[in-house]
Amino acid sequence: MNEENAPLSRFRFQRMLETLEKKEGRGTELITVYIPPGKQVSEVMSDLRSEWGTAGNIKSKTTKKNVQDALTKVMERLKLFRKIPENGLVLFAGAVASDQLGVGDMETYVVIPPEPISIYYYRCEHRFMLEPLWELLRTEDTYGILVMDSKDATFALLKGQRADIVREITSGVPGKHRAGGQSSRRFERLREMQLNEYFTRIGKYTTEIFLDVPYLKGVIVGGPGPTKEDFVKGKYLHYELKDKVLTVVDTGYTGIEGVKEVVDRSRDFLRNVRFYEERRVVQEFLRHIGHDTGLAVYGEREVIRALQSVNIRVLILSEGVRRVLVALKCRECSSTETQIVDLDDLESFEQSLKDKRCTKCGTGFYDVEKREDLIEALVGMAEEADAEIEMISSQTEEGEMLKSFGGIAGILRYRQFQ
Numbered sequence: 001m002n003e004e005n006a007p008l009s010r011f012r013f014q015r016m017l018e019t020l021e022k023k024e025g026r027g028t029e030l031i032t033v034y035i036p037p038g039k040q041v042s043e044v045m046s047d048l049r050s051e052w053g054t055a056g057n058i059k060s061k062t063t064k065k066n067v068q069d070a071l072t073k074v075m076e077r078l079k080l081f082r083k084i085p086e087n088g089l090v091l092f093a094g095a096v097a098s099d100q101l102g103v104g105d106m107e108t109y110v111v112i113p114p115e116p117i118s119i120y121y122y123r124c125e126h127r128f129m130l131e132p133l134w135e136l137l138r139t140e141d142t143y144g145i146l147v148m149d150s151k152d153a154t155f156a157l158l159k160g161q162r163a164d165i166v167r168e169i170t171s172g173v174p175g176k177h178r179a180g181g182q183s184s185r186r187f188e189r190l191r192e193m194q195l196n197e198y199f200t201r202i203g204k205y206t207t208e209i210f211l212d213v214p215y216l217k218g219v220i221v222g223g224p225g226p227t228k229e230d231f232v233k234g235k236y237l238h239y240e241l242k243d244k245v246l247t248v249v250d251t252g253y254t255g256i257e258g259v260k261e262v263v264d265r266s267r268d269f270l271r272n273v274r275f276y277e278e279r280r281v282v283q284e285f286l287r288h289i290g291h292d293t294g295l296a297v298y299g300e301r302e303v304i305r306a307l308q309s310v311n312i313r314v315l316i317l318s319e320g321v322r323r324v325l326v327a328l329k330c331r332e333c334s335s336t337e338t339q340i341v342d343l344d345d346l347e348s349f350e351q352s353l354k355d356k357r358c359t360k361c362g363t364g365f366y367d368v369e370k371r372e373d374l375i376e377a378l379v380g381m382a383e384e385a386d387a388e389i390e391m392i393s394s395q396t397e398e399g400e401m402l403k404s405f406g407g408i409a410g411i412l413r414y415r416q417f418q
């Protein structure tokens, strides 16, 4: 993802999809348009105009009006783009059903995908079509695998749990022992030349196979013996791929067996590469707890207090936190307070306000002034306080441990005096 803090933008993208997923139309009247990069705006406009015409055949008067209004909204938004962005564009519009009886609100959303999309389509359904965007989030990192010795080389792509063999080549280089009658120097020179030619071929295939793979996170080189090291050290690899060589592992075999060995031996390694940064941060936090340095803080209220006194250096947030910061205001005395509630309990919490009197004046009832996702609220405060923000997944042991601290923690700049 493009933004500096990739885990944070990923988290925000996921939350946005969750919000859109909940929207429903009364009828089949929510519009989704996916536009890939490179498409002409004028061409999309003309397709949408023709959909607008087709919508004229819809029998229900309200649905017809809603669909045509939504299409108009989409076209208005699209007009603001002179060119489709390089990752493409997704537009959503429609009359979203609300709890109140009567007309729904016409809502419009413009989404620029975090990775390029390749589909072009228009849908009018009961809900927004989000599957292709969810798919982007599920995209798993890909790794290139090269297993080689002086006899043969195998190229594979590892995606998630799956390794696909893409190509196998043989070297044609003779073994180290010359046949009788040949001069040993001549034999060595010849072998050297053939090896060089073989390495050059491998280099060419790695470029062909690995260089343009989207989301290629790295290359792992394996094989028995020292040949693979000679290859990696030489100048046979494209410089971009050379930078991506993560590790070189010894295997007993080449070919498919060798690829399997590389995959088995790299599992833990790859996991650690991917989650290295988040594990490091949680470990640092735990170290402060363990050594009682006074620099660790956890719990939502404590963290908010530390953020407000500009004393947090690193804000650590678990992706699993689903809480809402609710700002309340008394109708009588205008005093304010905040409450933090689980997203799932928000509705019942707001119901319960009907029976709750202001804690200050004791007579007034509360109005909800503002609801904000707790994580977004904390991120906003952290940006104000110039703190680093670390989003932590639940996919590591450290991530699980953070949950036992409520999923919200921080490392302080200096010790707080109580």
Ligand SMILES: [Zn+2]
Pocket (backbone or CB within 6 Å): 330, 331, 332, 333, 334, 335, 358, 359, 360, 361, 362, 363, 364
């Ligand atoms: Zn009051």
